[in-house]
Amino acid sequence: MPRNIADGMVRDTRSxxxxAKLSAREPQRFGETDYILFNDLPKAEFVEEGANKASTTGGFDSVTAKPHKAQVTMRFNEEVQWADEDYQLGILTELGNAGVTALSRALDLGLLHRINPLTGSVITGWDNYVTSSTKRVEIATADADADIRSAVGLLVNDSKSVNGMAIDPKYGWALASLLTEDGTQRYPQLGFGTDIQSFLGVPAAMGDTVSGTPEATDTGIRAIVGDFQSGIRWGIQRDLPLEIIRYGDPDGQGDLKRKNQIALRLEVVYGWYVFADRFAIIENATP
Incomplete structure (x- = not known):
C-alpha cells in the first residue's frame, strides 16, 4: 500500500x-489511560502581611479511558493486482475511503451508543458511553428548538457547560422548517438544515450516527447537547498499518487463494472516557 494513501486514510479517520468534529482528540498511550480529576477544587486565600497561611488542599479522583479496537476487512478480486498501476491505485483509494468512513462511524457508534457497527447490536459489556446519560428530553411539540432549550436547561441548572451539539439529519430538517408567526423561516441561516455547523451560538455537527442508523435500528435519539470539550476524553492509541492480505482466511469468509481474492484491512485502536452526566439527550417520545 503506497504510504501517501495510507497516511491520508489515517488522517481522515481522525476528522x-x-x-471528532466537536471534541478534540488528545495523545494517549496504548492501554488504559488514567485522568486525574479534582472533585473539590482548591480555593485561594488572601493573606495579610505577617499572617499565617491556612491549608487549601482540594480533593481529587481519577477515571480510566479504555482501549477499543475497530477494524475493517474488505475483500476484492485479485485481478486488480494485474491492472495497470493507475487503475490499481484508484481501486485501492476507493476501498480505503470506504474503510475510513467505516472507522469514523465506529468511533461515533461506540462512544455515543456502545453499538457494534457490523452487527448493529449493543455491546453489553461496555458501560461508558454518552447516551447512558439520565438527562433526557422527550420530543413533545412541533417546536424542535424548544426541546433544545429544555436540554440545555437541564445542563446549565446542573452547573454543566454546553459547548457542542450533535444533530441527526431528521432533526436538522425539523429545526430548519420552523416558521415565525408571519410564515418566514425562524432560523434562515440553517437553509434546509442539511449541514448545520452551529445553532444559537453553539457549535454543531450533523450525522446519522446520532440516531445509530443505518448500522442499527433507529435509537430514536435526535440530538445530543453538552460538554463535548471536556466531557469526552478520547484519542487514537494506535494507527495499525494498512495491510493487503493475499493468503489465508482473515475474516472467516473462505480461503483467499481459493476464491481468487485479496483483502484490505484497516485497524485503529481508540481510547475514550465519557462523563455522561455532562450531556443531555433529545429523543422521540416512547410509544
Missing amino acids: TSVV
Whole structure:
C-alpha cells in the first residue's frame, strides 16, 4: 500500500466523525489511560502581611479511558493486482475511503451508543458511553428548538457547560422548517438544515450516527447537547498499518487463494472516557 494513501486514510479517520468534529482528540498511550480529576477544587486565600497561611488542599479522583479496537476487512478480486498501476491505485483509494468512513462511524457508534457497527447490536459489556446519560428530553411539540432549550436547561441548572451539539439529519430538517408567526423561516441561516455547523451560538455537527442508523435500528435519539470539550476524553492509541492480505482466511469468509481474492484491512485502536452526566439527550417520545 503506497504510504501517501495510507497516511491520508489515517488522517481522515481522525476528522470525519461527529465526535471528532466537536471534541478534540488528545495523545494517549496504548492501554488504559488514567485522568486525574479534582472533585473539590482548591480555593485561594488572601493573606495579610505577617499572617499565617491556612491549608487549601482540594480533593481529587481519577477515571480510566479504555482501549477499543475497530477494524475493517474488505475483500476484492485479485485481478486488480494485474491492472495497470493507475487503475490499481484508484481501486485501492476507493476501498480505503470506504474503510475510513467505516472507522469514523465506529468511533461515533461506540462512544455515543456502545453499538457494534457490523452487527448493529449493543455491546453489553461496555458501560461508558454518552447516551447512558439520565438527562433526557422527550420530543413533545412541533417546536424542535424548544426541546433544545429544555436540554440545555437541564445542563446549565446542573452547573454543566454546553459547548457542542450533535444533530441527526431528521432533526436538522425539523429545526430548519420552523416558521415565525408571519410564515418566514425562524432560523434562515440553517437553509434546509442539511449541514448545520452551529445553532444559537453553539457549535454543531450533523450525522446519522446520532440516531445509530443505518448500522442499527433507529435509537430514536435526535440530538445530543453538552460538554463535548471536556466531557469526552478520547484519542487514537494506535494507527495499525494498512495491510493487503493475499493468503489465508482473515475474516472467516473462505480461503483467499481459493476464491481468487485479496483483502484490505484497516485497524485503529481508540481510547475514550465519557462523563455522561455532562450531556443531555433529545429523543422521540416512547410509544
